Amino acid sequence: MASSSHNQPRFSYKITILLLVFTSLQLSSSTPSKSCLTPSSSKVIIAGNSTILSENRTFVLGFFNTSEESKWYLGIWYASIPTPTYVWVANRETPLSSRDASSLEIDGGKLTVKDNRDSRCDVVWESADGDFEGEGDVKLQEDGDLVLMDARGVVRWRSFDFPADTFLPGMNLTVGQTLTCWKSSNDPAPGKYSLRLRPPDYGEVELLADNNRMYWSSGNWTGNIFSGVPEMTLPYIYKFYFTNPFTETATFGYTETMTQQKPLTRFNIDSSGKIKQYTWSPQTEFWNMFWSEPENPCRVYGLCGDLGFCNAKSMVNPCKCFDGFQPLDGVGWGAGDFSAGCRRVGDDACSNDDKFEEIGDMTFDPEKIEALSGSRSDCERKCLSNCSCMALSYNPKTNSCKNYFGKLLNLGNSSSDLGIIQDSLNIRVHKGVIRKKIGVKTIILITTITSFLAIASIAIIILIILRKKMIKRKKLEEESVFPVTNLKVFTYKELHAATNGFSEQLGHGGFGAVFSGKVDSTLVAVKRLERPGGGEKEFRAEVCTIGNIQHVNLVRLIGFCSEESHRLLVYDYMPNGPLSSYLKNNGRTLDWEARFRIAIGTARGIAYLHEECRNCIIHCDIKPENILLDKDFSAKVSDFGLAKLIGRDFSRVLATMRGTWGYVAPEWISGVAITTKADVYSYGMTLLEILGGRRNVEGPPPEGGGGGESGSNEKWFFPPWAARRITEGDVAAVVDERLAGEYDVEEVERVGLVAVWCIQDEEATRPTMGMVVKMLEGVVEVAVPPPPKLLQALVSGESFRGVGGNSQNDTISRASDDESLSGMR
Numbered sequence: 001m002a003s004s005s006h007n008q009p010r011f012s013y014k015i016t017i018l019l020l021v022f023t024s025l026q027l028s029s030s031t032p033s034k035s036c037l038t039p040s041s042s043k044v045i046i047a048g049n050s051t052i053l054s055e056n057r058t059f060v061l062g063f064f065n066t067s068e069e070s071k072w073y074l075g076i077w078y079a080s081i082p083t084p085t086y087v088w089v090a091n092r093e094t095p096l097s098s099r100d101a102s103s104l105e106i107d108g109g110k111l112t113v114k115d116n117r118d119s120r121c122d123v124v125w126e127s128a129d130g131d132f133e134g135e136g137d138v139k140l141q142e143d144g145d146l147v148l149m150d151a152r153g154v155v156r157w158r159s160f161d162f163p164a165d166t167f168l169p170g171m172n173l174t175v176g177q178t179l180t181c182w183k184s185s186n187d188p189a190p191g192k193y194s195l196r197l198r199p200p201d202y203g204e205v206e207l208l209a210d211n212n213r214m215y216w217s218s219g220n221w222t223g224n225i226f227s228g229v230p231e232m233t234l235p236y237i238y239k240f241y242f243t244n245p246f247t248e249t250a251t252f253g254y255t256e257t258m259t260q261q262k263p264l265t266r267f268n269i270d271s272s273g274k275i276k277q278y279t280w281s282p283q284t285e286f287w288n289m290f291w292s293e294p295e296n297p298c299r300v301y302g303l304c305g306d307l308g309f310c311n312a313k314s315m316v317n318p319c320k321c322f323d324g325f326q327p328l329d330g331v332g333w334g335a336g337d338f339s340a341g342c343r344r345v346g347d348d349a350c351s352n353d354d355k356f357e358e359i360g361d362m363t364f365d366p367e368k369i370e371a372l373s374g375s376r377s378d379c380e381r382k383c384l385s386n387c388s389c390m391a392l393s394y395n396p397k398t399n400s401c402k403n404y405f406g407k408l409l410n411l412g413n414s415s416s417d418l419g420i421i422q423d424s425l426n427i428r429v430h431k432g433v434i435r436k437k438i439g440v441k442t443i444i445l446i447t448t449i450t451s452f453l454a455i456a457s458i459a460i461i462i463l464i465i466l467r468k469k470m471i472k473r474k475k476l477e478e479e480s481v482f483p484v485t486n487l488k489v490f491t492y493k494e495l496h497a498a499t500n501g502f503s504e505q506l507g508h509g510g511f512g513a514v515f516s517g518k519v520d521s522t523l524v525a526v527k528r529l530e531r532p533g534g535g536e537k538e539f540r541a542e543v544c545t546i547g548n549i550q551h552v553n554l555v556r557l558i559g560f561c562s563e564e565s566h567r568l569l570v571y572d573y574m575p576n577g578p579l580s581s582y583l584k585n586n587g588r589t590l591d592w593e594a595r596f597r598i599a600i601g602t603a604r605g606i607a608y609l610h611e612e613c614r615n616c617i618i619h620c621d622i623k624p625e626n627i628l629l630d631k632d633f634s635a636k637v638s639d640f641g642l643a644k645l646i647g648r649d650f651s652r653v654l655a656t657m658r659g660t661w662g663y664v665a666p667e668w669i670s671g672v673a674i675t676t677k678a679d680v681y682s683y684g685m686t687l688l689e690i691l692g693g694r695r696n697v698e699g700p701p702p703e704g705g706g707g708g709e710s711g712s713n714e715k716w717f718f719p720p721w722a723a724r725r726i727t728e729g730d731v732a733a734v735v736d737e738r739l740a741g742e743y744d745v746e747e748v749e750r751v752g753l754v755a756v757w758c759i760q761d762e763e764a765t766r767p768t769m770g771m772v773v774k775m776l777e778g779v780v781e782v783a784v785p786p787p788p789k790l791l792q793a794l795v796s797g798e799s800f801r802g803v804g805g806n807s808q809n810d811t812i813s814r815a816s817d818d819e820s821l822s823g824m825r
Contacts, residue, residue, distance in 0.1 A: 042105045047102065048100050058080055060077060074090040076159070078280075087144055087166040108133070127148065136150055137151075143168060145168075146159040165268060181270055184335040192209055194207070204218050213302075216300075241253055241254065274294065275292065297318040301409070302365075303410075304342075307321070307341050308320070325343060345430075353431045354431055356392065363412065364408050364409070364410055364422075365409040365410045374401070376394045389405050390407075408427075490561040499517035499526050502526075519558070525572070551608045555636040572636075579629060592744065597634070600777065611768070620679070623686060688718060692722060697717055751776065765785075
């Protein structure tokens with residue numbers, strides 16, 4: 001008993017130890033993994049579907065997905081617009097699999113994004129160390145910047161210092177920072193293209209591919225703008241700044257010049273390798289693209305990937321695969337990510353039986369080149385012996401060739417600054433299926449098929465008859481869409497014959513080409529819309545706008561064709577072409593009498609549209625390219641594809657921003673509904689060009705900017721310089737030197753003053769087009785106008801700089817008819 005009593009405490013002690021071990025194991029099994037932070041050391045900011053809004057509800061922070069439900073990202077997007085537009089993404093490379101199990105937390109001076117599935121709490125993204133301890137907080141600012149603050153409210157980290165693909169007002173681009181595009185329109189993962197300050201000088205901005213190959217540059221900073229971006233001069237929306245350029249502390253950025261009703265605006269690097277500028281129009285609920293570079297998509301290095309052919313004139317997308325090839329990544333190709341390139345159809349293994357198909361002269365960038373001498377067969381044999389040899393070029397004059405190994409990039413790319421070569425290329429393809437001899441069984445099969453075809457022929461004949469009836473009925477239906485009676489409806493066959501198979505092209509624009517032709521021995525200009533479905537709206541606008549109106553200063557629409565997918569417009573032929581062809585130093589010029597007659601004729605045509613038609617018509621794209629000259633040099637306003645009709649009971653109309661750079665009124669830029677005064681502004685800009693015999697923008701600005709007193713420094717951007725001279729009474733300095741003083745001084749002064757009145761900042765200050773006609777004719781006295789403040793800001797040296805554009809042919813929407821009907825000659 002004594003022994004038992006003695007062992008009892010020891011037994012109890014062992015039990016206690018076992019219980020402690022068991023409890024310890026239980027606690028250990030429920031302890032989070034190493035990456036999981038305990039509640040006491042972290043602060044949850046948002047989780048699941050919760051969000052954070054900026055003060056005025058412009059931006060929202062939260063978790064989102066694009067096309068795949070299993071991929072979720074922490075990001076910032078616009079909260080006030082219906083179109084999802086993301087400006088920053090945190091975990092671009094490591095998407096979350098579920099929103100419900102996702103959270104954003106603060107721990108140890110860092111922001112962390114966690115995947116909390118199955119209590120794992122894996123950290124999939126974390127910010128740079130904010131270098132503080134204790135409590136912190138997060139705030140989404142009104143400019144879209146996400147900031148991490150310590151307990152005293154001092155900002156320790158901000159998203160603006162770590163941008164994604166979007167450059168917002170107030171954000172700075174500094175040395176070491178890079179904006180990188182999305183992989184595709186649906187995949188936020190880092191793509192192939194990025195933007196940064198170009199090392200080692202840091203005095204310009206560059207776009208580069210993932211192999212650090214630069215394919216576009218802004219040019220050096222001149223003190224006011226980048227030399228390669230003359231559009232920065234027009235003071236519409238932005239004020240640009242570049243502090244400490246050409247140093248390692250260089251900082252580039254921009255702000256909005258508008259103080260009230262600021263539009264939502266952004267610059268974006270998209271998956272196609274372009275930098276684009278957008279502004280949101282609340283009336284149309286649409287992102288208006290004002291500017292993009294590079295203009296030619298095929299300048300983007302490696303855009304179409306290996307063996308992908310780039311066609312800059314393609315209306316749908318620029319990248320194609322040759323016959324016998326197909327996209328390597330069909331899904332990505334359809335989403336706009338062409339980087340995977342093309343591969344051969346069928347068996348991808350190479351063979352000595354492969355053949356070479358000549359695809360003609362083009363530029364390309366091979367991975368490896370091997371030069372050889374010998375016959376063509378020797379070159380082909382050498383290439384076929386190596387599976388990595390994908391193409392060759394042969395020169396019969398020198399009896400030599402070049403074999404190309406590995407990837408072939410930039411096929412068809414016409415840019416000369418990508419460091420690529422040009423040659424007649426022969427690409428390696430499968431030899432194909434060899435035809436086999438026909439046997440008895442095959443003959444029996446053919447006999448059976450012939451019998452079947454005989455029966456099917458009857459059915460085909462019936463179908464052809466029914467099809468003709470359907471085409472006839474469809475033609476009647478299409479004709480009923482256009483409520484006009486004085487236009488001739490042509491068949492496609494008629495216009496094909498009239499233009500000799502569309503063989504004589506006169507010009508080309510964004511929506512199609514213009515060809516010369518003859519209809520009943522009368523010369524005509526036929527405009528063929530080439531974009532499938534893309535120009536339907538403009539086609540109908542053109543027909544319905546000028547189909548029922550006639551005026552001596554409006555180009556006459558003779559007829560149209562709307563047959564199946566064909567859309568063609570037939571106009572009077574203008575033998576002297578567009579006004580724009582006389583505004584260049586190419587020897588062609590006009591005397592003052594012709595210029596004055598063109599100025600008044602154009603004004604009368606626009607005034608007729610505004611004030612004399614049953615419905616007021618706003619042209620929306622007045623510029624020298626759209627003023628055509630007949631055999632007597634009389635002006636004819638043309639190209640009504642962007643025109644807007646408004647009833648007499650209304651004064652404004654919503655219009656998507658798609659006019660031409662340099663002619664667009666300031667109010668249109670801000671996205672408000674426009675009035676006829678938008679045409680007045682465009683006419684004023686055109687009038688300055690008629691007076692000066694030149695384009696409003698000629699080449700890049702000179703080194704050092706344009707704020708000096710010398711004419712060479714100012715006159716490269718004509719309107720502000722000309723407006724100041726005119727209002728100071730020195731209109732003679734503005735007149736085209738080629739006139740050699742042979743002009744009517746009174747008429748010149750009148751034209752100059754009217755031009756400045758037309759380009760006033762405020763709509764209400766500009767005259768109507770009817771009043772413009774009276775002022776030009778001398779019926780109404782013309783007072784001296786005040787200089788336009790926005791343009792005058794450039795002359796006075798103020799720091800207003802905006803993205804506008806040159807007056808030659810840069811369009812706000814590349815889809816608009818840039819050259820319009822300028823080929824009608």
